[in-house]
Amino acid sequence: GAVVSQHPSRVICKSGTSVKIECRSLDFQATTMFWYRQFPKQSLMLMATSNEGSKATYEQGVEKDKFLINHASLTLSTLTVTSAHPEDSSFYICSARPWKGLGEKLFFGSGTQLSVL
Amino acid sequence: SQKIEQNSEALNIQEGKTATLTCNYTNYSPAYLQWYRQDPGRGPVFLLLIRENEKEKRKERLKVTFDTTLKQSLFHITASQPADSATYLCALVSSGTYKYIFGTGTRLKVLA
Numbered sequence: 001g002a003v004v005s006q007h008p009s010r011v012i013c014k015s016g017t018s019v020k021i022e023c024r025s026l027d028f029q030a031t032t033m034f035w036y037r038q039f040p041k042q043s044l045m046l047m048a049t050s051n052e053g054s055k056a057t058y059e060q061g062v063e064k065d066k067f068l069i070n071h072a073s074l075t076l077s078t079l080t081v082t083s084a085h086p087e088d089s090s091f092y093i094c095s096a097r098p099w100k101g102l103g104e105k106l107f108f109g110s111g112t113q114l115s116v117l
Numbered sequence: 118s119q120k121i122e123q124n125s126e127a128l129n130i131q132e133g134k135t136a137t138l139t140c141n142y143t144n145y146s147p148a149y150l151q152w153y154r155q156d157p158g159r160g161p162v163f164l165l166l167i168r169e170n171e172k173e174k175r176k177e178r179l180k181v182t183f184d185t186t187l188k189q190s191l192f193h194i195t196a197s198q199p200a201d202s203a204t205y206l207c208a209l210v211s212s213g214t215y216k217y218i219f220g221t222g223t224r225l226k227v228l229a
Binding site: 004006034036041042043044046049091093095104105106107108109110111113 | 126149151153158159160161162163166206208210216217218219220221222224
């Protein structure tokens with residue numbers, strides 16, 4: 001089956017530092033990847049939609065200069081949280097939609113728990 | 118405004134019974150609706166998809182219904198097992214934008 005690998009699974013950093021999260025589709029090509037944020041016991045909030053080779057589309061209220069998204073290839077998207085602050089602490093999850101052959105289902109990474117001190 | 122709501126924060130049922138979870142939405146025109154399972158600290162896992170022109174879908178012990186008039190989907194797990202305990206999320210995919218928007222989730226606990 002299709003696998004999405006997300007790293008790191010957990011990161012603790014100091015306020016003001018930048019954190020990069022990687023999302024890779026291991027056995028399929030993904031023209032579209034989505035980045036979500038999830039607070040405890042809440043649902044997934046869509047942050048941005050990332051298409052290979054083009055700029056990401058951010059949801060209303062999400063700062064594009066704060067959350068930098070790069071989708072450089074059909075198998076890799078990265079989310080960089082720049083100058084992280086404690087309020088950025090959250091569970092970040094990526095998902096990938098296969099280019100073809102696997103239908104409309106999304107395949108999710110295992111998530112990254114970010115804690116900013 | 119657009120909303121996707123799922124029933125209650127937690128649903129406890131006895132092993133062997135049927136669990137029924139609800140997903141209601143407003144101000145959406147979904148192309149299709151999906152159900153995912155999420156375990157604590159993990160990403161969601163796809164379970165079932167149902168299109169706007171379909172009434173019902175089944176997969177093993179799972180059944181999904183979709184009523185576009187009522188703007189509601191029901192998700193059933195028959196012969197529930199403790200291993201079915203998890204949070205279940207519904208997701209709408211809007212026709213046009215093809216964004217995946219998730220509901221609030223329902224935590225299911227199956228008691229042995």
